[in-house]
Amino acid sequence: MIIGIPKEIKKEEYRIGITPFGVEELKRDGHTILIETSAGEGSGFTDEEYLNADADIVDRETAFKKSDLIVKVKEPLPQEYNLIKDGQAIFTYLHLAPNRELTELLLNKKVSALGYETLQKDGTLPLLAPMSEIAGRMAPIVGSYYLQRIHGGRGILPTGVCGVAPAKALILGAGVVGTNAARVCIGLGMDTVVMNRGMDRLQKIDEMFMGRVKTLPLTMHNIQEEIKNADIIIGAVLVPGGKTPIFITKEMLKTMKKGSVIIDVSVDQGGCAETSKPTTHDNPVYEVDGIIHYTVANMPGAYPRTSTIALTNATLPYIKTIAKNGIEKVLREDPIIRSSLNTYMGHIVNKALADSLGIKYKNIDEI
Numbered sequence: 165m166i167i168g169i170p171k172e173i174k175k176e177e178y179r180i181g182i183t184p185f186g187v188e189e190l191k192r193d194g195h196t197i198l199i200e201t202s203a204g205e206g207s208g209f210t211d212e213e214y215l216n217a218d219a220d221i222v223d224r225e226t227a228f229k230k231s232d233l234i235v236k237v238k239e240p241l242p243q244e245y246n247l248i249k250d251g252q253a254i255f256t257y258l259h260l261a262p263n264r265e266l267t268e269l270l271l272n273k274k275v276s277a278l279g280y281e282t283l284q285k286d287g288t289l290p291l292l293a294p295m296s297e298i299a300g301r302m303a304p305i306v307g308s309y310y311l312q313r314i315h316g317g318r319g320i321l322p323t324g325v326c327g328v329a330p331a332k333a334l335i336l337g338a339g340v341v342g343t344n345a346a347r348v349c350i351g352l353g354m355d356t357v358v359m360n361r362g363m364d365r366l367q368k369i370d371e372m373f374m375g376r377v378k379t380l381p382l383t384m385h386n387i388q389e390e391i392k393n394a395d396i397i398i399g400a401v402l403v404p405g406g407k408t409p410i411f412i413t414k415e416m417l418k419t420m421k422k423g424s425v426i427i428d429v430s431v432d433q434g435g436c437a438e439t440s441k442p443t444t445h446d447n448p449v450y451e452v453d454g455i456i457h458y459t460v461a462n463m464p465g466a467y468p469r470t471s472t473i474a475l476t477n478a479t480l481p482y483i484k485t486i487a488k489n490g491i492e493k494v495l496r497e498d499p500i501i502r503s504s505l506n507t508y509m510g511h512i513v514n515k516a517l518a519d520s521l522g523i524k525y526k527n528i529d530e531i
Contacts, residue, residue, distance in 0.1 A: 178206025
């Protein structure tokens, strides 16, 4: 199979879909790898390293035009739409629920769109997990930075000092993002509350942190009560393939302390705050009613070397399987890879995505 790795063009995005080590693995299996010129530089991988791994260095158009499978990190942007071929396969983070324009393009071009964020194995999301881990660990650090008065925050030192209470952190969601955020919040000494809809995850959080985290059911009543005293609020809610439900309304902002910080990690699926809108690393925050919003849609891109290696460690086995078997065979025979499929042959085949966009869903077995 011919696999194309284009350079990411999303603003301030430095990750790449494969490392030179990954190229070596795929070359051993007999595949052709087309790397766009300088695609790996942001993550510290040079063209020379890819050439030494026996990749072909090509321009952007060639990477798309000649490839059967495109492997990326982030969703295709409008500048790339014309480069996508009819019937091509794309494997990347898609986050289609808030992106009708891209979804319709993939449907019109009958693209086999495989999303890292919807691939499920044993009830987990193994390709979302490494980036969720990084974003979760980043969130309290970012929140701490914007709590500084010079950045518009309340001027609260998250750790507190002798005789002065630490900051209060409220985390919505107890999945990978929420768990890792809680780990860092506790490490910084913050008074931490985690909310989740499922009590089983809260039980695990309680056991993992030996009671050092306060746990509550994720209800609007509990959010309304806790948000009044929170200095940092971390949105870590996920509906695989679907749009994130709103848990923080605009009205709630009026009850919060001015200079508090919302870090909405779920913004790439629409966000869990009504006032969330995607931002970029070069202009990451904005203010609504005195509340700072940090809503960067590709948070792990700030640490591209770590993020690229963590991501490709997880994705490479699946890329190898897809390349070895081809799209049709792998979708027929591998239920794990099939779970990542969002669009196929002009149809939406992910139920949560179809429901989010109000577009007819079709079971892939019927196609």
